[in-house]
Amino acid sequence: MGATRGLFITLEGVEGAGKTTAMDTIASHVRDLAMVPLVTREPGGTEVGESIRRILLDHADDAMCPETEALLMFAARAEHINKVILPALERGECVLCDRFTDATYAYQGAARALGYERIGALEQWVQGELRPDLTLVLDLPVSVGRGRAGERSAPDRFEQEQDTFFEQVRQSYLERAAADPGRMKVVDASQDPDSVARALRHILDHWLVAGN
Ligand SMILES: Nc1ncnc2c1ncn2[C@@H]1O[C@H](COP(=O)(O)OP(=O)(O)O)[C@@H](O)[C@H]1O
Ligand SMILES: [Mg+2]
Structure with missing residues (x-):
């Protein structure tokens, strides 16, 4: 990624x-820091992506293969990256995405047992060099x-x-955060909203000061 892109x-x-x-x-903290936030989510964030999201979340497809699930996640992601995320980063904006590939590692890789390698x-293949600059993992007991x-x-x-499925998801997030502490920051999400x-503002400030 070029040096002039957003976050x-x-x-x-x-x-x-x-x-x-x-x-x-x-988003409001990012605005306070004089950056333009672009709030989006996965799966979704584009017209095609939101259609794929419905396929993924609807009960009509309860017997979907894990492989299909992972490929649909990445199909939606390809659309999202090319139509929304990269253009916003090129405009210098701060893209804030509710779930991304770490969720695919956790849900499909770990909990659906596809494995991290696949x-x-x-x-x-889908992202090339694109990775999040910062990932905030909101951690709390599954219950x-x-x-x-x-x-x-x-x-x-x-x-x-x-x-048990969500325990595996949680453990995957924590394991991967421990292995990549520069990018992935764990927040105790069991606390009250304030x-x-x-905690989120604190992490953002420190991370930005550290020069990310
Ligand atoms: N720190 C918190 N303490 C208590 N309730 C919360 C907290 N954060 C969010 N909630 C509530 O919990 C529910 C789920 O929050 P949400 O932000 O939709 O979670 P997610 O997007 O991760 O599924 C919402 O009703 C929200 O108001
Ligand atoms: Mg949500």
Whole structure:
């Protein structure tokens, strides 16, 4: 990536961790820092991507193969990268994405047991050199996230999975964050919303000062 491009920040965590809630905090902090935020999400973020999102989350496809699931995630991602993310980065904006490839490693690679190697091959093929500059992992016990998400709406195809599935997702995020601490920062998302927001602002400030 060229030196003049914007910043690519992603948010990760199990359902109900508070990603969508945290987006507002991060977007307003980014504005305070005189950058232009572009808030988007995966799977989705484009017309084709949102159609793929419906296929992925709908119950009509309960028996979908893990391979199909991973390929659909990357199909939506290819569209998103080329139509939204790269153009925004080239304009110098700060792209804030609710889930990205770390979620594919965690959900399809770990919890669906496809393995990291195959996800890595697709990552390389679809993304080339593009990786998030910073990834904020909102970490909390699965049962707490489930309790929060349960109050929201009927469970989608992922949300209906058992706790063991989400434990694997959580462990994958934590393992990968421990292996890549420069990029992936873990936040205790079980705290109250104000404390989570403060922790996020603190990380952003330190990370920007450190020269990312
Ligand atoms: N720190 C928090 N403490 C308690 N409830 C929270 C917190 N953060 C978010 N929530 C609530 O939990 C639910 C899920 O949050 P959301 O941001 O939609 O999570 P996600 O996008 O990660 O699935 C929402 O109802 C939200 O208001
Ligand atoms: Mg959300």
